[in-house]
Amino acid sequence: MSVGTTVTSDQQLVRLLQIGVVLEEVVEARAAYHYRSLSDEEREALDERIVELLDHAAEESAEHRARLERLIDALDAESVAFEEIETLVRGHYGQTKPEDFDGILYDQLHGEETAYKFYDDLITAIEESDAQFSVDRDRLLSVLRDIREEEREGAQEVADIMEERE
Amino acid sequence: MVAVNTADQYLKAIYLIQRVENGPAATGALADSLDVSPASANEMIGKLQERELVDHEKYKGVSLTDEGIVRAREGLQTYCIIERFLANVLEVEEFRAEARELEAVIDETVAERLDTIIEREPQCPDCFDPEADVCALIDLEIEELAD
Numbered sequence: 001m002s003v004g005t006t007v008t009s010d011q012q013l014v015r016l017l018q019i020g021v022v023l024e025e026v027v028e029a030r031a032a033y034h035y036r037s038l039s040d041e042e043r044e045a046l047d048e049r050i051v052e053l054l055d056h057a058a059e060e061s062a063e064h065r066a067r068l069e070r071l072i073d074a075l076d077a078e079s080v081a082f083e084e085i086e087t088l089v090r091g092h093y094g095q096t097k098p099e100d101f102d103g104i105l106y107d108q109l110h111g112e113e114t115a116y117k118f119y120d121d122l123i124t125a126i127e128e129s130d131a132q133f134s135v136d137r138d139r140l141l142s143v144l145r146d147i148r149e150e151e152r153e154g155a156q157e158v159a160d161i162m163e164e165r166e
Numbered sequence: 167m168v169a170v171n172t173a174d175q176y177l178k179a180i181y182l183i184q185r186v187e188n189g190p191a192a193t194g195a196l197a198d199s200l201d202v203s204p205a206s207a208n209e210m211i212g213k214l215q216e217r218e219l220v221d222h223e224k225y226k227g228v229s230l231t232d233e234g235i236v237r238a239r240e241g242l243q244t245y246c247i248i249e250r251f252l253a254n255v256l257e258v259e260e261f262r263a264e265a266r267e268l269e270a271v272i273d274e275t276v277a278e279r280l281d282t283i284i285e286r287e288p289q290c291p292d293c294f295d296p297e298a299d300v301c302a303l304i305d306l307e308i309e310e311l312a313d
Contacts (some may be wrong), residue, residue: 015252015264015268018256019268019272019276019280022255023279023280026282085255088283089283111279113275114275117276121273
């Protein structure tokens with residue numbers, strides 16, 4: 001992200017948090033879809049750690065989403081119903097499928113890394129801003145930093161499994 | 167939102183002005199389109215020139231180099247994704263204004279992820295209408311949504 005970019009209003013912050021919600025939903029939907037799309041034989045052949053990883057990714061994304069939604073609710077800005085976004089994202093992810101287990105892992109890694117980058121940029125933009133938001137700034141930054149750390153750990157976990165498989 | 171413009175926003179603006187003018191972008195026109203002072207525009211043009219992204223010819227204006235064109239088109243594509251995402255997914259009425267505000271905070275890898283859930287036309291970003299500051303094909307979808 002370029003230097004000098006800041007978040008200056010509740011409305012802008014809400015939009016960015018909504019983008020976070022969508023990114024989390026994408027990770028969650030893809031993890032769930034990838035697992036469901038496997039045949040029984042493929043599931044049996046699947047490394048136990050990948051199953052755990054997909055489970056954990058879906059659970060963690062749902063939790064991140066809930067935390068972001070609590071922040072959005074606390075902000076004084078117009079929002080949209082999340083159910084519609086959920087339907088849309090899930091609709092799109094019913095159409096694509098990675099080619100193999102490595103494809104699933106790569107996709108998961110990309111999702112976690114993208115989310116990490118997003119939160120990192122968002123945190124920097126908030127830190128550089130002197131705007132007053134209608135949600136406590138310390139609480140906001142603390143939630144986002146926690147989520148960013150979990151995305152970093154998530155990406156590391158996937159990268160470790162990928163390295164072992166090589 | 168403070169009028170802070172990043173290098174990518176400059177490149178995108180130069181690209182669009184060049185497309186309309188079919189020639190170099192005048193510094194004044196660039197400053198106007200980004201709502202910055204001519205001095206700020208000149209300062210950024212100098213930086214872009216050092217990075218070999220633009221050529222600047224006195225009294226004529228500024229032109230993108232080949233690398234500058236690639237960067238500008240990537241930036242424009244990211245912008246189109248943000249506009250479409252706001253308009254079609256979040257159903258934001260003021261999506262043009264909000265896209266301008268969010269543009270500098272959304273990285274292109276994040277935009278690529280958002281791109282997977284929007285219906286973007288294959289000709290993007292050539293479908294972008296510089297005068298309307300919006301994808302020329304986007305309104306149709308909003309009308310469809312309203313039906």
